[in-house]
Amino acid sequence: MKILVATEKPFAPVAVEGIKKVIEEGGHELVLVEKGTKADMIAAVKDCAGLIVRSDKVDEEVFAAAPQLKVVVRAGAGYDNIDLAAATAHGVCVMNTPGQNSNAVAELVFGMLVTLLRNRYNGTSGTELLGKTLGIHAFGQVGRNVARIAHGFGMTVSALDPWVKDEDMLAENVQPVHSVEELYSQNQFVSLHIPATDQTRRSVNRALIERLPKNGVLVNTARKEVIDEESLMDVLEARPDIRYVADVKPDNADALVEKFGDRVFFTPKKMGAQTAEANINAGLAAARQVVANLKDGFNRFQVNR
Ligand code: 3PG
Helix, strand or coil: CEEEEEECCCCCHHHHHHHHHHHHHCCCEEEEEECCCHHHHHHHHCCEEEEEECCCCECHHHHHCCCCCCEEEECCCCCCCECHHHHHHCCCEEEECCCCCHHHHHHHHHHHHHHHHCHHHCCCCCCCCCCCEEEEECCCHHHHHHHHHHHHCCCEEEEECCCCCHHHHHHCCCEEECCHHHHHHHCCEEEECCCCCCCCCCCECHHHHCCCCCCCEEEECCCHHHECHHHHHHHHHHCCCCEEEECCCCCCHHHHHHHHHHHEEECCCCCCCCCHHHHHHHHHHHHHHHHHHHHHCCCCCECCC
């Protein structure tokens, strides 16, 4: 059977080699579409039984064009790019690969913070992370890695996650907090790790951001949709001490840069999971999951039950 890997943002070549090997050892054929458009994906998927994507959009149009499709694996954590209802309607199993790229994203949080705090290495005097407070908004796989690294920097770490027990956070030397208001009021740095869902879209709004203490920094390596962009603009205007860095560029990025200069900082393209290690981990996991699903219906990480 044919398995399509369609990634607008390509995996590292070493990961593609590994994916190919897993697919071929499973008795299948790899079809590779890198840096393609949605039209390229649609053209390539028509006779494929499996599909591996990253943040690439997989919607009704794609499913309708793929009558043989049995399984889609999002090589990564967030699956807001996949229309789950359409997948279910077409009898397609959708899985993600939780945890496989989370260290890469967590490391970038600190890369971005240090770059911001050292004034982008322009020779002027910056500030440090040691002894500062960090609030982690959602304590999933990325959040846990962020906490581990933050401890290395000597930060005091707290987290909000209604799905995680207090004792599990305390076991990782993380102070549990129980409301967003508390999280944003008590931490100079807040790192966002919530998924984009109907409940979270635009939920990080003025009422929250303006709670940040003096010299507060919000770092977003999650999804641009969770920020209320007008609110962000308003708070940055009202509070000249607050800064915002994001690996998920807001739609109003140009306006923010023009208005607030060095107080905001965005990667040109989402880079969090873009390491050879994360590509290998997530890409190989995705390939194994597709092959196992086609073999005997493996569905451990199914998200459209
Ligand atoms: C994820 O949800 O796994 C991350 O946001 C990474 O996304 P990417 O594979 O598009 O880089």
